[in-house]
Amino acid sequence: MTQQPGTKEKKNPLEIIVCFKHVIDETELRIDRANNKINFEGAKTKISDDDKNAIEEAVRIKEKNGGIITVVCVGPADAKKSTKEALAMGCDRARLIVDPSFQDGDALSTAYILSQVVKKIGKFDLILTSTGTTDSYTGIVGPALAEYLDLPQLTYASKITISGNKLTVDRALDDGIETVECEIPALVTVSREINQPRFPTLIQIMSAGKKELLEWNAQTLGINPSVVGKADSKVEVKSLSVPKSARKKVIFEGKPEDAAKQLAEALLKEGAVK
Amino acid sequence: MAGVLVYSDSSDSALELVTLGSKLGREVSVVVLGSEDLSDQTKKVSVNGVSTVYQISSDALSNLLAGPTVDALESVYSRVSPDYMFFSSTKKGKELAPRLAARLKIGCITDAMKPELNENGITAERLVLGGNAIATVASRGPAVATIPLRAFERASGNASPNVIKIEDFQPRPTRTIVLGRKEKQKGQVNIKDAEIIVSAGRGFKKKEDLAILEELAKVLNAVVGASRPLTSDLGWLPEDRQVGLSGTTVKPKLYIAVGISGQIQHLTGMRESKLVVAINTDKNAPIFQECDYGIVGDLYAIIPELTKDLKLQLGR
Numbered sequence: 001m002t003q004q005p006g007t008k009e010k011k012n013p014l015e016i017i018v019c020f021k022h023v024i025d026e027t028e029l030r031i032d033r034a035n036n037k038i039n040f041e042g043a044k045t046k047i048s049d050d051d052k053n054a055i056e057e058a059v060r061i062k063e064k065n066g067g068i069i070t071v072v073c074v075g076p077a078d079a080k081k082s083t084k085e086a087l088a089m090g091c092d093r094a095r096l097i098v099d100p101s102f103q104d105g106d107a108l109s110t111a112y113i114l115s116q117v118v119k120k121i122g123k124f125d126l127i128l129t130s131t132g133t134t135d136s137y138t139g140i141v142g143p144a145l146a147e148y149l150d151l152p153q154l155t156y157a158s159k160i161t162i163s164g165n166k167l168t169v170d171r172a173l174d175d176g177i178e179t180v181e182c183e184i185p186a187l188v189t190v191s192r193e194i195n196q197p198r199f200p201t202l203i204q205i206m207s208a209g210k211k212e213l214l215e216w217n218a219q220t221l222g223i224n225p226s227v228v229g230k231a232d233s234k235v236e237v238k239s240l241s242v243p244k245s246a247r248k249k250v251i252f253e254g255k256p257e258d259a260a261k262q263l264a265e266a267l268l269k270e271g272a273v274k
Numbered sequence: 275m276a277g278v279l280v281y282s283d284s285s286d287s288a289l290e291l292v293t294l295g296s297k298l299g300r301e302v303s304v305v306v307l308g309s310e311d312l313s314d315q316t317k318k319v320s321v322n323g324v325s326t327v328y329q330i331s332s333d334a335l336s337n338l339l340a341g342p343t344v345d346a347l348e349s350v351y352s353r354v355s356p357d358y359m360f361f362s363s364t365k366k367g368k369e370l371a372p373r374l375a376a377r378l379k380i381g382c383i384t385d386a387m388k389p390e391l392n393e394n395g396i397t398a399e400r401l402v403l404g405g406n407a408i409a410t411v412a413s414r415g416p417a418v419a420t421i422p423l424r425a426f427e428r429a430s431g432n433a434s435p436n437v438i439k440i441e442d443f444q445p446r447p448t449r450t451i452v453l454g455r456k457e458k459q460k461g462q463v464n465i466k467d468a469e470i471i472v473s474a475g476r477g478f479k480k481k482e483d484l485a486i487l488e489e490l491a492k493v494l495n496a497v498v499g500a501s502r503p504l505t506s507d508l509g510w511l512p513e514d515r516q517v518g519l520s521g522t523t524v525k526p527k528l529y530i531a532v533g534i535s536g537q538i539q540h541l542t543g544m545r546e547s548k549l550v551v552a553i554n555t556d557k558n559a560p561i562f563q564e565c566d567y568g569i570v571g572d573l574y575a576i577i578p579e580l581t582k583d584l585k586l587q588l589g590r
């Protein structure tokens with residue numbers, strides 16, 4: 001939304017891009033502890049939890065400032081379901097990026113693909129991502145995407161305000177809240193506490209089907225498959241295992257006063273209380 | 275053999291990264307950044323195992339915003355050409371490491387547990403899928419990693435590393451400014467470093483009832499932590515008391531979970547506790563699979579008894 005010097009306040013709609021990942025629902029996974037395996041068969045999928053906060057925030061910004069929201073997902077073909085959900089939540093159009101060569105890449109590869117998607121979309125003022133996904137949870141994609149697009153990164157946002165070209169963000173850091181300001185365009189990663197995502201209404205769900213949903217792939221994006229995905233990843237996943245517990249599991253039952261006494265004695269014996 | 279470079283926004287955490295570097299048998303260099311005189315910071319990290327301290331002092335680094343900070347780290351990195359660079363898994367560390375990795379076109383591993391060297395890179399474990407699984411990941415070649423806090427002891431000793439001041443630092447122009455800062459109230463409560471934590475969960479029926487747990491905490495010199503419903507959802511306790519995946523990871527000597535079911539996102543935050551105690555009415559609660567000692571019973575009956583017994587035994 002750069003303003004021509006001298007021209008009258010011209011109101012270009014705010015162009016927002018929001019990125020989400022389509023993930024396996026980790027709360028519904030079946031864990032086979034005996035065989036140290038996770039059973040992915042028939043696992044449910046969803047929009048990564050905090051990405052819903054990013055989508056919600058995009059919609060709130062649009063409700064306040066006006067604008068157009070493009071939602072982007074790099075994922076498998078069945079991410080279409082999640083993409084429609086994002087449209088139902090209030091995004092205006094979607095770009096679903098599916099290509100076998102994009103699979104099993106590291107987070108930098110995903111960020112690079114997203115940067116090419118953003119370039120193809122062309123105009124934008126604000127990019128929103130979450131701070132980390134519920135599946136691999138690296139938190140790499142947001143800052144890496146900002147780097148590839150040479151944008152300022154305002155991370156851990158607990159509040160976002162846009163006024164004209166000015167973007168103000170409260171960042172929830174380890175030691176407090178920092179308020180920063182910059183000019184758009186910029187990339188913001190949102191914290192979970194920023195809002196409470198809405199549930200789309202039936203009407204919204206039905207009308208989502210009529211919104212523009214384009215599928216792009218490596219070819220449409222002009223990406224050489226040898227520079228993305230597994231082929232170019234600098235970090236590889238070697239294996240997945242189930243965390244094991246080696247706790248004593250001594251359980252006291254019975255009368256509260258007896259159980260409490262036994263526990264107190266055990267804690268003293270362990271030297272755990274002094 | 276190239277060494278490792280470490281940076282943390284906290285000097286104490288930087289010392290943990292020094293220990294890691296030494297453990298990997300590498301020469302360790304530390305970066306210190308700021309906008310003022312850096313001699314205090316430099317002194318703090320002048321410990322055994324550190325060969326060189328690189329200093330960059332610049333007005334652009336007064337708030338350690340990501341843009342100029344990454345520029346500064348890049349300039350040290352290109353001078354040192356280390357094999358690995360380690361950050362602490364603080365919020366700052368986790369926003370800097372990915373951006374630096376993207377700029378340098380090298381791998382990035384965040385929240386790397388048990389980092390080790392392999393033939394040509396670094397191998398580490400990461401908690402994924404909401405804590406349900408551990409992924410073993412490996413970099414092909416040089417990499418940047420963020421390391422969970424307190425995974426290693428702080429390096430110590432008085433050493434005299436080389437100190438190199440980088441004078442020609444030129445940050446890229448930036449349009450981001452800090453308007454203000456509201457420090458978290460530095461309450462007395464710091465669950466991160468607590469030796470004993472008693473944590474409350476949804477088994478408590480109302481906020482006022484937490485008083486019985488506070489009583490127990492007082493007898494044990496413990497701090498009160500909580501599961502997420504009590505912090506984010508109900509607001510009975512501030513968010514900095516939340517233990518778990520989206521809260522704080524704690525590692526106390528004793529962790530007592532009271533009325534907490536033991537969902538994976540909670541377990542992830544307390545799994546490294548030395549001794550775990552659970553009190554829950556439901557004998558099938560998952561927390562009983564993750565505890566050393568447990569009582570199946572009503573917390574409202576048990577906590578006052580336990581407090582009374584311990585008070586007596588400990589002579590308080």
Ligand SMILES: Cc1cc2nc3c(=O)[nH]c(=O)nc-3n(C[C@H](O)[C@H](O)[C@H](O)COP(=O)(O)OP(=O)(O)OC[C@H]3O[C@@H](n4cnc5c(N)ncnc54)[C@H](O)[C@@H]3O)c2cc1C
Nearest residue numbers: 019074106107110129130132133136137138139140141409
């Ligand atoms: C078990 C496991 C461990 C892994 N460990 C690592 C590792 O240590 N280092 C590494 O580089 N890679 C790793 N990867 C690969 C990495 O997870 C993928 O590249 C993934 O596409 C991006 O990482 P993330 O899920 O961690 O996203 P995050 O970086 O946590 O995502 C942050 C935000 O970026 C946006 N975003 C992320 N992915 C997409 C997407 N596909 N489409 C649209 N928006 C998106 C969302 O807004 C998201 O909330 C791992 C993969 C697995 C399966």
Ligand SMILES: Cc1cc2nc3c(=O)[nH]c(=O)nc-3n(C[C@H](O)[C@H](O)[C@H](O)COP(=O)(O)OP(=O)(O)OC[C@H]3O[C@@H](n4cnc5c(N)ncnc54)[C@H](O)[C@@H]3O)c2cc1C
Nearest residue numbers: 475476477501502518519520521533534535539554555573
């Ligand atoms: C992405 C994500 C991140 C999350 N991050 C976190 C996190 O950081 N930390 C966290 O804690 N959770 C987190 N959660 C939430 C987590 O999944 C659980 O919902 C939460 O931990 C449950 O809290 P609880 O055990 O207190 O409550 P519940 O699961 O409701 O358990 C209450 C327990 O109290 C017991 N009880 C009831 N009455 C009594 C009584 N009188 N005496 C004794 N016991 C009694 C019950 O048997 C039950 O086991 C996260 C979830 C998601 C999806």
